[in-house]
Amino acid sequence: MIFKHLDNLIELFRLKDWDIDLTIGNCQSEAQTMMMYNCYKADIVIDKNLNEEQQLQSLIHELVHIVMRNTQTIEEENVDEKLHPMWKREMERETEKIAMCIYKLYTQNKDERKEE
Numbered sequence: 461m462i463f464k465h466l467d468n469l470i471e472l473f474r475l476k477d478w479d480i481d482l483t484i485g486n487c488q489s490e491a492q493t494m495m496m497y498n499c500y501k502a503d504i505v506i507d508k509n510l511n512e513e514q515q516l517q518s519l520i521h522e523l524v525h526i527v528m529r530n531t532q533t534i535e536e537e538n539v540d541e542k543l544h545p546m547w548k549r550e551m552e553r554e555t556e557k558i559a560m561c562i563y564k565l566y567t568q569n570k571d572e573r574k575e576e
């Protein structure tokens with residue numbers, strides 16, 4: 461089911477130029493993404509212990525990171541060391557806030573989408 465969501469979301473986010481690999485497995489946090497930007501490749505790992513809803517929320521969160529990759533990386537590479545923890549926390553909050561909006565809209569509209 462989560463892999464069907466991945467296909468839907470890649471289309472929704474206009475990320476078809478990316479090679480996105482999703483694994484449900486062991487993860488230090490809820491989810492993490494390795495991006496190889498030069499080849500537009502991303503490997504997302506989502507914690508297998510999350511329930512289906514949490515996995516979908518985490519997937520959307522990671523896809524927002526991919527969409528925001530340019531600005532988030534430029535900021536991270538240039539933010540002052542002392543400010544970095546605060547920058548990171550706020551960046552994650554913003555990413556999560558956007559992800560939750562998209563999650564809500566995405567799940568509200570699921571009946572209108574083709575399930576197969």
Ligand SMILES: [Zn+2]
Nearest residue numbers: 521525552555
């Ligand atoms: Zn994040």
